[in-house]
Amino acid sequence: MISNRCQAVARSRWLLPLFCLVLGGVVLLASWLGGQLVAGLYGLAVLAFFGLVVLLVGGRSETVRGLTTGRDERFAQIDLRATAVTGLVLITAVIVAWLVEIARGHSGNPYGWLGAVAGLSYIGAVAFFRWRG
Amino acid sequence: MAQGQLAEAMGVSRQTINSIENGRYTPSLPLAIALARYFGVTVEEMFDDQ
Numbered sequence: 001m002i003s004n005r006c007q008a009v010a011r012s013r014w015l016l017p018l019f020c021l022v023l024g025g026v027v028l029l030a031s032w033l034g035g036q037l038v039a040g041l042y043g044l045a046v047l048a049f050f051g052l053v054v055l056l057v058g059g060r061s062e063t064v065r066g067l068t069t070g071r072d073e074r075f076a077q078i079d080l081r082a083t084a085v086t087g088l089v090l091i092t093a094v095i096v097a098w099l100v101e102i103a104r105g106h107s108g109n110p111y112g113w114l115g116a117v118a119g120l121s122y123i124g125a126v127a128f129f130r131w132r133g
Numbered sequence: 134m135a136q137g138q139l140a141e142a143m144g145v146s147r148q149t150i151n152s153i154e155n156g157r158y159t160p161s162l163p164l165a166i167a168l169a170r171y172f173g174v175t176v177e178e179m180f181d182d183q
Contacts, residue, residue: 060150072145074158 013058016067021049091118143167 001034024047031040058064066075136154140147143164152158153168155182160168 009166062146065146072149073161074145074149074152077158 013055017051017055020047020054024048024051087118089113094118139171140162 023046027043027047028037029041031037031043054064054067062075071079094111094114098108098115099113101108115133136147136150140150143150145164149158149160153160165176165180169176172179
């Protein structure tokens with residue numbers, strides 16, 4: 001019952017636009033607390049616009065549908081590959097930033113910590129999925 | 134048969150059926166079996182290139 005309800009929510013075309021709006025609200029709140037209300041309003045506007053585009057284009061674009069309602073096995077595979085590529089790009093950027101910071105005579109943080117978290121996450125994930133079979 | 138009808142029967146997108154037809158995507162075993170059953174042939178007959 002709960003699982004079915006979760007699946008229904010996950011397949012809703014409103015999920016990603018609503019997530020964008022909520023994230024925009026959080027950005028606005030954080031910016032307001034940091035004394036940068038205008039930047040927060042800008043962030044909210046950008047995220048709300050993105051959510052609106054997703055909502056309007058979702059019916060026509062397979063890419064947007066795959067991100068929202070229509071995730072079949074092929075798109076799940078595409079999603080997995082895209083996530084792997086994103087992870088590789090991020091790890092590369094973190095390692096490069098870490099090396100640049102060290103070369104500039106700094107400690108390398110927070111990039112060192114981020115790299116460590118990424119490395120440990122990868123090892124943990126490999127161990128977990130190996131255990132799951 | 135239209136790709137859309139087959140996609141609906143299989144519970145996947147039309148683009149997925151199109152990708153399988155054009156050899157750009159290899160379906161999972163459950164989907165391959167479902168497709169073969171749908172057309173009343175074996176998986177080998179359905180997907181064997183030769």
